[in-house]
Amino acid sequence: MNLSLFLTIYISSLIFLMVFHIIFLGLWHLGLVSRMAEKKPEMLTIIQNCAVISIACCVFYSHCGNRTVSRDKSIDRRIASWIVFSLWTKHDDNTLISRLLRMHKFKEQICSSWFAPVGSASDYPLLSKWAIYGELSSNGSGSSNEISPVYSLWATLMGLYIANYVVERSTGWALTHPLTISEYEKLKKQLKPDFEDMVPWYSGTSTDLFKTVFDLMISVTLFVGRFDMRMMQAAMNKTPDEANSHDLLYDHLDGKDELWFDFIADTGDGGNSTYAVARLLAQPSLVIKSDDSRLTFPRGQLLLIGGDLAYPNPSSFSYERRFFCPFEYALQPPAWYKPEHIALEKPELPLGVSELRRYRGPQCFMIPGNHDWFDGLNTFIRYICHKSWLGGWFLPQKKSYFALKLPNGWWVFGLDQALHGDIDVYQFKFFAELCQQKVGESDSVIIITHEPNWLLDWYWGDSTGTNVAYLIQEYLRGRCKLRMAGDLHHYMRHSCVESKEPVHVQHLLVNGCGGAFLHPTHVFENFRVFYGNKYETKSTYPSYNDSSKIALGNILKFRRKNWQFDVIGGFVYFVLVFSMFPQCDSFRILHEDSWAGRINGFFSAMWNAVFEILERSYVSLGGVVTLLMVSFFFVPTKLSRRRRVLLGFLHAAAHLTSAVLLMLLMELAIEICIRNHLLATSGYHTLYEWYRKVESEHFPDPTGLRARLEHWTFGLYPACIKYLMSAFDIPEVMAVTRSTICRKGIESLPRGGAIIYYVCVFLYFWVLSTPVVSLVFGSYLYLCINWFHIHFDEAFSSLRIANYKAFTRFHIKKNGDLEVFTLAVDKVPKDWMLDPDWDMEPKQPFQMSYTRKFPSKWRAVSGLDPINAVRIVDRFVIPRTPSSPTTPGGSVR
Numbered sequence: 001m002n003l004s005l006f007l008t009i010y011i012s013s014l015i016f017l018m019v020f021h022i023i024f025l026g027l028w029h030l031g032l033v034s035r036m037a038e039k040k041p042e043m044l045t046i047i048q049n050c051a052v053i054s055i056a057c058c059v060f061y062s063h064c065g066n067r068t069v070s071r072d073k074s075i076d077r078r079i080a081s082w083i084v085f086s087l088w089t090k091h092d093d094n095t096l097i098s099r100l101l102r103m104h105k106f107k108e109q110i111c112s113s114w115f116a117p118v119g120s121a122s123d124y125p126l127l128s129k130w131a132i133y134g135e136l137s138s139n140g141s142g143s144s145n146e147i148s149p150v151y152s153l154w155a156t157l158m159g160l161y162i163a164n165y166v167v168e169r170s171t172g173w174a175l176t177h178p179l180t181i182s183e184y185e186k187l188k189k190q191l192k193p194d195f196e197d198m199v200p201w202y203s204g205t206s207t208d209l210f211k212t213v214f215d216l217m218i219s220v221t222l223f224v225g226r227f228d229m230r231m232m233q234a235a236m237n238k239t240p241d242e243a244n245s246h247d248l249l250y251d252h253l254d255g256k257d258e259l260w261f262d263f264i265a266d267t268g269d270g271g272n273s274t275y276a277v278a279r280l281l282a283q284p285s286l287v288i289k290s291d292d293s294r295l296t297f298p299r300g301q302l303l304l305i306g307g308d309l310a311y312p313n314p315s316s317f318s319y320e321r322r323f324f325c326p327f328e329y330a331l332q333p334p335a336w337y338k339p340e341h342i343a344l345e346k347p348e349l350p351l352g353v354s355e356l357r358r359y360r361g362p363q364c365f366m367i368p369g370n371h372d373w374f375d376g377l378n379t380f381i382r383y384i385c386h387k388s389w390l391g392g393w394f395l396p397q398k399k400s401y402f403a404l405k406l407p408n409g410w411w412v413f414g415l416d417q418a419l420h421g422d423i424d425v426y427q428f429k430f431f432a433e434l435c436q437q438k439v440g441e442s443d444s445v446i447i448i449t450h451e452p453n454w455l456l457d458w459y460w461g462d463s464t465g466t467n468v469a470y471l472i473q474e475y476l477r478g479r480c481k482l483r484m485a486g487d488l489h490h491y492m493r494h495s496c497v498e499s500k501e502p503v504h505v506q507h508l509l510v511n512g513c514g515g516a517f518l519h520p521t522h523v524f525e526n527f528r529v530f531y532g533n534k535y536e537t538k539s540t541y542p543s544y545n546d547s548s549k550i551a552l553g554n555i556l557k558f559r560r561k562n563w564q565f566d567v568i569g570g571f572v573y574f575v576l577v578f579s580m581f582p583q584c585d586s587f588r589i590l591h592e593d594s595w596a597g598r599i600n601g602f603f604s605a606m607w608n609a610v611f612e613i614l615e616r617s618y619v620s621l622g623g624v625v626t627l628l629m630v631s632f633f634f635v636p637t638k639l640s641r642r643r644r645v646l647l648g649f650l651h652a653a654a655h656l657t658s659a660v661l662l663m664l665l666m667e668l669a670i671e672i673c674i675r676n677h678l679l680a681t682s683g684y685h686t687l688y689e690w691y692r693k694v695e696s697e698h699f700p701d702p703t704g705l706r707a708r709l710e711h712w713t714f715g716l717y718p719a720c721i722k723y724l725m726s727a728f729d730i731p732e733v734m735a736v737t738r739s740t741i742c743r744k745g746i747e748s749l750p751r752g753g754a755i756i757y758y759v760c761v762f763l764y765f766w767v768l769s770t771p772v773v774s775l776v777f778g779s780y781l782y783l784c785i786n787w788f789h790i791h792f793d794e795a796f797s798s799l800r801i802a803n804y805k806a807f808t809r810f811h812i813k814k815n816g817d818l819e820v821f822t823l824a825v826d827k828v829p830k831d832w833m834l835d836p837d838w839d840m841e842p843k844q845p846f847q848m849s850y851t852r853k854f855p856s857k858w859r860a861v862s863g864l865d866p867i868n869a870v871r872i873v874d875r876f877v878i879p880r881t882p883s884s885p886t887t888p889g890g891s892v893r
Contacts, residue, residue, distance in 0.1 A: 003695070004706055005719065006058050006608070009154060013050040018119045020162060021046070025043075061150050062698075065647045075259070114219050187629040193329060193832050193858050196321050198517060198800040203564035247398045248430055249364075249438075251405035252357040253302065258814050259407050260298050264807045265306030265450070265486020269323035271452045273802040274515030276866045278330035279856045281807060282392065283867060288823065290872050296819065297809055299850075301362055302404075303393055304412065306486035307369025307450035311516060312371050314379035321830045324383070324390065324524040330856045331362075331392030332849040347396040356396055359490070361850045364393035367414045368400050368528070369450040369487060377418075392849040401427055403434055408816035408880065409443040410700035417449055421464040423455020428467045437474040442881045444481045444818070452485035452510045452529040455492070459523070460638060473504050474532065479504045481818070483879050485806075486512035489519040489539035489796075491822055493874055494527065502529045507878065511804035511822065513541070517799065520785060522547040523792045539874035541824055542804050551785045553799045558778030559771060561800050569773030570766035576624060576659040579617030580609050581761050583667040584742035587675065590668075602664065609660050627652045636790045647788075651780050658772050665769060670735055679735035688722045734760040802828045808874065816880030824873045829860035 120892055192593040205743040253259060262281055267274050280286065286297045310318035320339070334350060372380045377400060377610050388395050401423075404412040413431055415423050423431075439445065472480050485504050489512040508530065512519065542550065556620050559565070587603040612621045632648035639647065673679040682689055701707075708715045726733060736756040740748060749757070779797070785795040806824035813819060837854040849855050859865050 002154055004701070004709065005061060005693075005699075005867050006054050009057050009241055010050055010054040010652065013053050013154070014046065015520060016158060017046050017050060017161070022512050026409070033409065036119065042203055052152065054156065056149050056385060057154050060160045060343065064149065072197035081385075096517075103200065106716055107322055109474065128394070129785040139570050150714075151202075153717060161354075170539055171726035174297065191834055193271065193275070195275060195326065195832075196801055198270035198273075200311070200562065200564055200800070201517075201797040202562035213620070221282060221439075246403065249403045249405070249434065250356075250396065252355075252359075252396075254405045254407060254506035255300075255357065259810075259812045260300045261304065261406075261810050261812075262300035263304045263306065263448070263484055263511060263810070266308045266328075266512035266516040267305065267514040268308075268310030268318060269516040270800075270802045271322065272830055272832075273805050273828045275326035275329055275832070276806050276825055277514055277807055278391070279325045279858075280823065280825070280852075280866055280870055282855045284662070284850075284853065284855070286823070286867065286870060288870060288872055297823070299362060299865055300809060303362060303364040304414070304448060305364065305366035305514070306448055306484065306512070307367050307892055308371045308486060308512075308516065308643075309366065309369070309380070309384075311371060314375050316379065319379055319383045327391035327393070329391075329858055332855070332857070333389040335846055337389050340547075343388045344384050344399050346386075347394070350394075351846075353593070359394060362393050362850055364390050364395055365397050365402055365404065365412075365414060365449060367402075367416050367450060368418075370419055374418050375727075391533065392855065395522075401430075403431065405438070407880075408814070409440060409810050410812055410816075410818065411439055411443060411445045413445060413447045415468060416447045416449065419453055421453065423467045423471075425467070428471060431471055432475050435471070439479065441479075442883045443479060444878070444881055445476055445479050446482045446484060447480055447505075449485050451487045452483075452508070454508050454535075455482070455488065455524050455527055456492075458527050458530075469531065476504075478503060479881070481881075482507045482509060484511065484821075485507045486510070486514070488512050488524075489516045490521045490547075490804070491539070491824070491873065492521060492524065492537070493539045493876070494535040495538050497536055499534065501533060503533055505533075507876075508535060509808070509820075511806060513804060513824070517797055518542075518550070519796050520547040520551060520800040520803050523789045530539075533642075538876070539822070541873045543824070548786055550799070550801065551782055551795060554778040554782040554785075554803075555775070556778075558781070558798055559774035562774070562798055563772060563778075566766075566770040569777070570770045572623070572627065573655070573659040573662070574765050574767040575622075575764050576620055576627065576656055577609075577765075578623070578758070579611075579613065579620040580660070580663055581667070581758070582738045582741055583609070583664065583668075584738075586664060586667045587671045590672075595790065605664055606657070606660050611661075624652070627655060631655075638790055639788065644856065647784075654776050654780070655773065659769065660774055662769050663773060666765060670731075670738060673731070674735055674739065679731055680739050684726050684729075684733055684736055686732050687725045691721075693727065723845075730760045730763060733757075734764070802830075818878040818880075820874075820876050820878065821872055822874040823870050825866045825869050827863070828867065829863060832860040833861045835859040 043610045104490075146793065243832040264277060264281070281300065281303060284299050288295050288297065298606055310323040324339075331632070347356050349356065349359060350361075366384060368377060368380045380400060384390075384395065385398055385400070402414045404414070406412060413434075415431075416427065417423060418434070447468075449465070453468070457465075458461055488510050489508065494508040496506050521540040521542060525537075525544055527537075529671045540547075553561075583605075586605065589598055589605055592598045592601055613624060628648065631652040634651075635644040635647050637644070639663060670679065679686075706717075734757065737753060737760075738747070741757070746754060780793040781791055781798060803826060804824070805828055806822055808820060808822045811819040811821075835854060835856060835858060838852075838857050838859075841852060841854050843852070859867075
């Protein structure tokens with residue numbers, strides 16, 4: 001392609017279009033065109049269009065030239081071309097020459113009959129001064145009065161662009177849409193939710209994750225054992241008798257005959273998954289087919305959330321976009337609600353409601369998790385304790401922990417474990433006094449904590465939550481029927497095996513499927529004992545087999561799910577082999593006659609390179625030592641020190657071997673190209689010299705335009721192209737510099753030359769190594785999670801699975817029995833659309849959203865909507881404790 005012609009057309013097109021857009025915007029300001037022209041065209045779009053038009057003209061010029069044919073001769077040329085073309089078809093079609101000649105004649109016929117006879121300048125007197133004349137074809141001589149076909153093509157394309165731009169903003173769509181562009185873009189956002197993606201936990205570029213690590217370090221250093229917000233809440237309690245404090249104890253639901261309520265945990269990760277769960281929670285009722293019957297589940301009047309409201313850190317952005325936004329779409333807040341409002345005296349009841357007991361809408365209580373404590377609970381207190389609405393759920397809660405008195409002798413204790421994994425003494429005092437003064441001997445208690453101590457203590461071989469254990473064993477004394485928690489993003493239920501030993505907790509339930517990424521279940525398959533009682537697994541979601549199969553995604557999908565990890569992985573691999581570049585004698589590997597000898601030589605070279613790293617290098621040796629230390633400390637402490645050393649060494653050795661292997665392959669490829677004269681043939685400017693050669697052969701410059709451009713630009717025109725091509729010809733620069741180093745040594749290069757060489761090597765080695773580092777690391781995670789049952793957090797956070805979401809719905813019956821149903825959705829939709837039922841339902845100005853038949857704004861675009869796909873994965877009943885003191889523990893089934 002003729003670069004001079006391209007630049008000429010490109011600059012002319014750019015100037016022409018900019019002038020056109022300035023004129024058009026001026027007409028809009030005068031009111032002469034549609035107000036749709038308010039949207040200014042993006043500069044990038046103009047640049048792209050100019051580039052496309054310039055390339056099209058240059059391609060036409062390379063095939064048809066700039067020849068013109070007068071009208072009286074164009075018809076003769078056309079007829080003659082068709083006659084010659086028809087004669088050639090009679091020849092043997094199988095000969096290569098015949099085909100080439102036929103293609104050439106066909107091209108000539110198209111150029112001469114379709115493009116060349118574009119007219120004379122005399123036909124356009126007003127434009128004759130601006131026309132560019134073409135060259136005469138070979139059958140004529142002298143100057144031509146015919147318009148250049150390249151100029152004609154350029155003018156046609158520019159005219160089409162202008163016509164399309166004017167029509168688009170003046171008729172049709174613009175006339176049927178009286179909104180301005182800004183108003184339309186705002187309306188367009190309302191037709192599709194702008195949910196956040198799942199958190200990229202392995203991103204090497206996420207400032208959010210760096211902030212999370214920083215907040216965690218500060219929280220562990222400052223708040224653990226030094227300053228505890230829970231103590232501040234206790235100190236600010238207005239009632240000295242905490243057991244009767246309305247800031248902590250809520251009994252407004254006690255008077256009901258029966259009650260439906262829900263439990264979820266670990267929300268605010270991906271918007272799709274969180275909204276799918278919130279949409280199910282918001283429905284007035286769910287009808288689910290179970291066996292041969294259809295069960296109807298009314299909406300829960302109470303929603304309990306077990307912590308970790310938003311990920312990765314408790315910032316205003318994560319709370320608003322990852323937590324509040326999906327819930328507000330599922331069940332809208334009242335019309336008078338303002339996001340910036342701060343509740344001073346809670347509960348701030350809706351107009352017409354005199355007391356909390358008379359409020360009929362859904363309510364919400366929640367406890368903080370470890371992620372909510374990363375900023376010392378500041379965001380949780382601001383958004384939960386001092387706001388009145390989570391979407392359409394009312395928030396009466398004032399503190400980070402609470403007690404709820406429910407109908408028929410049921411209680412809920414919401415405990416705040418902070419980052420300790422345990423409750424503080426002030427919290428213990430409140431619940432202990434409550435057990436002594438309020439909780440009856442035949443009452444039943446549900447305890448909610450964020451962390452499932454029974455699973456984590458068994459997994460890590462630890463013992464945490466001593467205050468919680470003492471509260472359950474010494475104060476509740478068998479009245480704790482159920483312990484619920486989140487933190488682990490799956491569903492598991494264990495029930496106590498009947499025995500003669502006193503039962504402290506009958507059921508242990510984990511449900512962290514509120515929206516965060518999935519956690520494995522098969523890792524906790526062997527859990528059996530808690531508080532001295534034996535337990536058996538009753539239900540898991542997903543199943544152990546499915547959980548183990550899902551882990552295979554680390555090998556197949558790690559890089560696709562965590563492409564940002566390339567930033568770290570490629571750099572680490574380059575540091576490991578930095579000192580090994582270049583390998584000047586790599587070609588000797590191919591001197592062997594047999595493939596077996598070459599393979600042996602290759603692995604021998606790898607072994608020698610590893611020893612050279614350990615014996616002579618500094619940068620690479622530092623990288624290897626750092627990698628070994630990181631690999632050792634990355635292995636969880638669940639394993640013994642000997643196994644940690646062995647596993648860390650094997651992990652680091654796999655990365656080092658892969659890096660050395662890729663380094664040798666890259667060096668061998670460069671050496672082969674050099675020896676076959678494909679690289680390092682003419683210095684750093686081989687590409688430019690090839691370009692000048694092709695340009696002089698195929699694009700002659702009889703008018704001396706290129707020489708004049710060089711003179712007018714003081715030599716900048718060819719110099720800029722020359723060095724620009726060198727900058728993009730990285731393989732040539734790398735090969736030439738490598739040859740210089742191999743002949744004279746690295747000391748012969750100036751510092752700038754050495755930097756350029758290693759930058760070029762890094763660019764190619766980074767592209768080559770990134771798929772391999774992801775494959776090695778993903779394989780390591782897969783083997784660890786399925787063979788050693790370690791890295792359950794790291795191995796599944798990498799997959800960022802939004803599916804397998806669930807919540808637990810409870811029903812306190814009139815007879816006091818507690819029915820428990822866990823409802824799940826296997827696959828979460830990725831695309832949503834405006835629900836036509838929600839859109840068409842009449843809405844009163846001050847109507848509460850919970851009274852609507854269709855409360856959620858979005859529904860799935862394709863596939864099954866969560867409402868239609870939800871199913872029951874677990875159900876059981878906890879009977880009411882008999883009033884007789886002889887059976888304080890009740891029965892389990």
